[in-house]
Amino acid sequence: MPEKVFGLTYQGIKDFQQELEERKTVMAAEIAERLKEARALGDVTENSEYDDAKSAQAENEMRILEIESILKKATVIGDEDISQEEVTLGGQVKIRDMETGEDREYVVVSSQEEDIFNSRISSDSPVGSAILGKKKGNTVTVKAPTGMLKYKIMEIKKPS
Incomplete structure (x- = not known):
């Protein structure tokens, strides 16, 4: 089954690109720091801080994949397309x-x-x-x- 293609406005593309950059840089670094701090507490098997950070990492990575997929499938709605x-x-x-x-x-x-x-x-x-x-x-x-x-x-x- 072919992938669904949809239109995004210039603003929508800009917003998704900005969110993607934020997630790949700022949020990923913050989560990495949280993981580092949680590991420093010792045993991670019963460490809620570690579990929370791993969960945040998984959510962030899923959203990154989702945004990349959206941008890949999108066609730009330009001014000439708007009646x-x-x-x-x-x-x-x-x-x-x-x-x-x-x-x-x-x-x-x-x-x-x-x-x-x-x-x-x-x-x-x-x-x-x-x-x-x-x-x-x-x-x-x-x-x-x-x-x-x-x-x-x-x-x-x-x-x-």
Whole structure:
């Protein structure tokens, strides 16, 4: 089965590269120091500090492998790939909740770089998949845990 290829924004690639560098240098060095200190305490068979450091090392190495895999499989979503006519991956969209009148702005990204706290929603999420391909003025209905939500697309632009 071929590997899944997905798009990442320039910002997403930059963020992953930065995290990868941090994990390979700073975090790896900190964990190595923790292991060294734990070994200095003596017998490692019942040493919780050593076990914790080994666990942190394994988690760090797994995340490094994951990030490397993400970067290997990713295609770059460039400015030329982002439409201002319809919602596309990498595009910024302002939507209005038709019930509350509240506006929200999101950048639609792949699930690998989703970060709801920074207004980056996945194209696989209920809202992301509903608005993908839609145009300004279109209304979409989204099934959510709280019920059906209705949004109107107010603006589509390239992220700043």
